Amino acid sequence: MKIISVDPFYLRVPDISTAADGTQDTLLIRIRTDSGLEGWGECDASPLVSIAVYCCPMSHGNIININTSLTGETLDGPDDVIRLSDKVLRNALDIQQIQHAYSGAEIALWDILGKHLEKPVYSILAEITRSSDIPHPKLPYASVLFGDTPEDTYSIATELKKQGYRAAKFGWGPMGKYDEDYDVALVKAAREGMGEDGQIMVDAGVVWGTAYELAYQRAAAFSEYSPVWLEEPLAPDAIREYNKLTSMNPGIPIAAGEGCSTYHTAEDLIVNGGIQYIQIDTGRIGGIMPSFQVRRLAEKHGIQYVNHTFKSHLSLSAALHVFATNPDFDLLEYPAAGSQLSQCLVLNPYQIDDDGFVRVKDLPGLGVTVDTDAIRPFLAPVRIEVGGESIFEQSRL
């Protein structure tokens, strides 16, 4: 097959707030081949900044855009995806945003390839790495923001429990903005709302920056409520401080990694930071293959891999194919309170089965179908001119 088009689409809800809710907008990438197949991927990144990486004029041999690198290229097997990723990244050596932007295209390439080979992506990954191709169910944890108060948080948690969730992560919002008592009250409310049998996770949203001793104190205070992990207590690249925090044995496992935009940044957090859960966003790190490489590294180091997903079920599917075949990595971040946009984005979202687990779709490619009719009202067409010349015109969705 030859790649004939690579088209980004910027979608958003009408009123965007500063809340840490990543489903308020999104960037979809659609790739089409001359065989009539198309694949889709989603980036968890600034749509406009990423679109610029698809169309920016060449600056020199190290700043060449993604469309130039991919259009007209051959795609017949997994080796082609790897070769094309190498080409895209090498051509964009000096574009910092490259991994964020390319993630959607890389995912779309796997989606097309799976349709072409009539295999689910997880099974192609198993084949090329000669590893198990048996998928395992995952326990979905609802991923929600803390309520503004402990009372609101309690209501959210009881509602999630009523909906059948056995695990839920609470994050951002008021956490770390007031004092220790308030932070602990938030965690206590989450625990009480979910009940003693539920699993809760706490996402501090990088609020303590480099203050690892403060993070340690909070972790110790939260441990009474037995969260599965404390997530991102520190800034994404505060590796030395993560090392200090994890060396102090804070009594709760430490999770981080959503900010990783390369395999190496994840390696740094695992090897030098000493974290216990590595959370990778397939829509930021450059797509499925670098995520899979981090999964392998986690296996080697005996720590847990878990997805970071705060977009639609297109992203959720890409994330799940990466680690579906490892039975030990049994938790799945499952966005439970997304915007209307993210909820209507695919025709066949992942359901939670009666036993409370989610299973990867055993269909060609990613196994989800983008609902173009449903998302069309959310399209924000983009038009970019440089030097009087149009360099980006919105394609039809």
Place this chain on the structure above:
Amino acid sequence: MKIISVDPFYLRVPDISTAADGTQDTLLIRIRTDSGLEGWGECDASPLVSIAVYCCPMSHGNIININTSLTGETLDGPDDVIRLSDKVLRNALDIQQIQHAYSGAEIALWDILGKHLEKPVYSILAEITRSSDIPHPKLPYASVLFGDTPEDTYSIATELKKQGYRAAKFGWGPMGKYDEDYDVALVKAAREGMGEDGQIMVDAGVVWGTAYELAYQRAAAFSEYSPVWLEEPLAPDAIREYNKLTSMNPGIPIAAGEGCSTYHTAEDLIVNGGIQYIQIDTGRIGGIMPSFQVRRLAEKHGIQYVNHTFKSHLSLSAALHVFATNPDFDLLEYPAAGSQLSQCLVLNPYQIDDDGFVRVKDLPGLGVTVDTDAIRPFLAPVRIEVGGESIFEQSRL
């Protein structure tokens, strides 16, 4: 003072080639305050992708553009620059391109502040860090690309020697594209052209990726011609491989770092990679303050700090203020073969004094004046629309 405008300008020459020549285009940032002062900075980054970071619509609280973060803010002292940088970076936590894009604005803030306080930037840096404020001369090394053949390289080197250069770095082009004999012939030609008294540096332009053993062999082969360093033999984030290479004692110091887009990536190269020269581009790492922090780290680790500069003398000046006051860091990358655009960009470029050295300008701010009349013909006006609304209109230069 209040910041009243933050304006990016995309400038370029008419015919841009794939050569690794960073002077074919550029992004300038102009900041103006209500006191009538203006400051300028330059990014070594994709102009369009970076402009998008100045104007992209908000996605949520972690994707907020630079203009929103800076416009209307107060700027009276160095603490304000640090506070504003924290704000910009926190607001753009999920924009990967943020450091590349923000570098120009951060540099412009120091430029304004220096004009406001009537002090050169290096002297403000010395004051706030309570370190020496005595500037020292630097030996400029011409930074050029290898010729396509050893013969061409020899001609380039003899020409540089004739122009009075006592040091020159040769990079990219054919290096690593053929075999060992060809690579060695290129280095030999550079040495013979510059003469036995000259200093030469070799820039491999990341050509050996992760193949550290190959890089070791080349380093050993080049050592006969005594280059000051071998630069970027490996990929920017191949830290483990840099560690292996430097642990093998290849007989030539190893230099790297131009790809660093955060303080931490530089720290990683120094502490975990074991390199001997850290090369920081002030126009990529987020500006003057993070560059200065890397300089301090280099001092602590007893390795050499040197600028990476392949843009105009606006960038050169920003780079030089960072390490002007350290007498041990005595080399200065001095672009010797830039485009007409980069050569006309400032009215008062840095000259090489009669003794062969370059001295930082003892003038308020960065000490160079952008020649707006000269660069106006190179302006490529940008216009961006999202959802039918204009979000970027080109300001007048």
